[in-house]
Amino acid sequence: MSATSSPLPEALARIVERFQRRKDPKQRYQQLLWYAKKLQAMPETDKVPENKVPGCVSQVYITANLDDGKVLYQGDSDAQLVKGLVALLIEGLNGLTPTEIVNLSPDFIQDIGLNASLTPSRANGFYNIFQTMKKKALGYQLGMSSKELN
Numbered sequence: 341m342s343a344t345s346s347p348l349p350e351a352l353a354r355i356v357e358r359f360q361r362r363k364d365p366k367q368r369y370q371q372l373l374w375y376a377k378k379l380q381a382m383p384e385t386d387k388v389p390e391n392k393v394p395g396c397v398s399q400v401y402i403t404a405n406l407d408d409g410k411v412l413y414q415g416d417s418d419a420q421l422v423k424g425l426v427a428l429l430i431e432g433l434n435g436l437t438p439t440e441i442v443n444l445s446p447d448f449i450q451d452i453g454l455n456a457s458l459t460p461s462r463a464n465g466f467y468n469i470f471q472t473m474k475k476k477a478l479g480y481q482l483g484m485s486s487k488e489l490n
Contacts, residue, residue: 348448349440352432356451365457372424372454379427382416395468397461398422402469404476410435411477415469421458425466428452433473441477446470 348356362368386403393400398419405412412434415426432448433441446467449455455463 349432349436349444351435352444352448355428355432356448359452359454362453368454368457369421372421372428374424375427375431376420376424379416379423379430380414382414386414387416393465393469393472396422396465398465400426400465400469402426402472402476404473404480406438406480409437411438411441411480413473413476421462422465422469425454425462426469429466429469429473433477436477438477438479438481441474442481444474 347353359368359371362371382401382403387399387401391401391403393402396417398417400415400417400422402413402415413430415430417423417426433444436444449463449466449470454466458466
């Protein structure tokens with residue numbers, strides 16, 4: 341964990357630990373593919389331009405809903421490794437409050453160790469997905485509705 345980052349939410353901390361145990365980049369890719377397989381299907385009706393993550397080479401879609409003060413995300417990608425990145429972020433951020441998500445630093449991305457294994461465009465995509473999720477959480481923090489965000 342980087343010295344400057346605040347404690348990670350429990351689910352995200354478990355994901356970081358899981359990846360840190362895998363020293364080989366191939367094992368990290370296999371871990372990502374495992375996450376991709378676990379990702380719940382996203383309705384095709386949600387795969388619309390307003391849910392598309394900007395700045396990604398792959399087609400990536402993210403939706404967010406607020407349920408009892410907690411943000412719940414859904415997402416998908418047409419590329420398996422990127423789908424794994426989406427799934428990893430959804431598992432790590434689902435169920436947090438908008439404030440917890442907005443205050444989360446992207447430092448954990450380095451802690452996962454994927455930056456050394458991902459191509460620059462995939463690493464950038466990971467960051468863009470994370471930023472899109474934060475932006476949607478910020479909208480809820482500011483009192484916007486699901487319709488305004490998605």
